[in-house]
Amino acid sequence: MGVAHLSKQLRALLIGMLGPTLQAMGVVWDLLEHGVFARGEIGSLTLEHIVSGPAHLMMATGLALSAICIPIALQVAAASPEELARPEDISGDAELAGELRTAEAAK
Amino acid sequence: MTLAVEIAELVEAAGRLPMHGGTTDGALPGHPFFGAGFLFIGSLMVVELLAGGVWSRAFWRRMLWPGALLMAGAGMLLVSYVQTDSKSLHLTLAMLLLLGAYTEAQYKLGKISRLSADAFAIPALIVGGFVIGPMHANGNLMYSTMAQMHLLVGVVAWMLASVKIMRVRFGPTLALEYSFASGVMMLGLSLLLVQQFHGAH
Numbered sequence: 001m002g003v004a005h006l007s008k009q010l011r012a013l014l015i016g017m018l019g020p021t022l023q024a025m026g027v028v029w030d031l032l033e034h035g036v037f038a039r040g041e042i043g044s045l046t047l048e049h050i051v052s053g054p055a056h057l058m059m060a061t062g063l064a065l066s067a068i069c070i071p072i073a074l075q076v077a078a079a080s081p082e083e084l085a086r087p088e089d090i091s092g093d094a095e096l097a098g099e100l101r102t103a104e105a106a107k
Numbered sequence: 108m109t110l111a112v113e114i115a116e117l118v119e120a121a122g123r124l125p126m127h128g129g130t131t132d133g134a135l136p137g138h139p140f141f142g143a144g145f146l147f148i149g150s151l152m153v154v155e156l157l158a159g160g161v162w163s164r165a166f167w168r169r170m171l172w173p174g175a176l177l178m179a180g181a182g183m184l185l186v187s188y189v190q191t192d193s194k195s196l197h198l199t200l201a202m203l204l205l206l207g208a209y210t211e212a213q214y215k216l217g218k219i220s221r222l223s224a225d226a227f228a229i230p231a232l233i234v235g236g237f238v239i240g241p242m243h244a245n246g247n248l249m250y251s252t253m254a255q256m257h258l259l260v261g262v263v264a265w266m267l268a269s270v271k272i273m274r275v276r277f278g279p280t281l282a283l284e285y286s287f288a289s290g291v292m293m294l295g296l297s298l299l300l301v302q303q304f305h306g307a308h
Contacts, residue, residue: 011157018150033303054299057143061295065150072154075161084159 016073019066026059137186139302146295148175152288173212180204203231229271236264256301263294
């Protein structure tokens with residue numbers, strides 16, 4: 001099944017879940033760093049680490065993404081199939097339909 | 108138990124890696140912020156593909172990619188001004204990002220074709236990959252995690268260039284669009300990994 005044929009509910013779910021997924025990955029990364037790989041450093045955290053730590057930035061990215069994507073997910077869930085189609089999808093579908101017609105005619 | 112011992116040894120070996128994510132010894136922490144930025148914009152490119160025509164309802168959303176390149180270019184100019192070493196490399200990246208922002212904006216505004224924009228993007232990604240990869244990877248590639256992580260960023264840039272080349276060769280397909288968007292996410296992730304394993308600038 002091509003991505004172009006995803007239902008609007010599934011598209012909305014994927015858009016809405018992208019931010020929380022990134023946040024979850026950031027949490028796992030941070031837990032691995034402080035809980036497994038560098039347990040001794042937990043007592044000597046600096047402001048620089050908190051602000052620029054990769055795991056923390058990944059969590060922040062996920063949070064910002066969630067804030068932007070939730071309204072888009074709602075718009076996608078309420079959109080018609082025509083609104084969801086991209087110009088490339090429409091031309092691709094037309095080509096596919098043309099090929100199918102040619103194949104039918106050849107039978 | 109053998110398995111438990113092996114896992115313990117693995118964890119101990121991983122713990123010996125030069126990991127100090129977020130500690131730059133006073134240097135400007137550029138990698139993580141650029142990494143977070145590219146991860147963010149790559150995620151939004153995936154959302155753009157999933158949202159289809161809904162995405163284009165707002166003008167600012169259409170201009171997000173050139174806007175992000177413009178911000179990254181301006182940030183890289185700041186890095187090349189503040190950073191004491193590798194000034195020419197950072198300046199080259201800044202110029203590539205700013206010119207990329209210009210061509211992508213021209214494409215989004217309908218003034219040039221995708222092919223014309225790619226005529227700049229492909230060489231820029233290849234050159235950018237060399238600049239941030241082999242040229243910026245200080246240290247022995249066999250033994251330095253820092254050098255290996257820098258090389259990874261360069262390889263991701265070359266991978267993005269190859270996706271663009273395939274787009275020119277085979278035409279636009281949804282699979283290639285998703286590959287490019289997730290490649291930009293991967294670029295962000297690789298820059299975050301540079302910070303995790305090395306830290307300085």
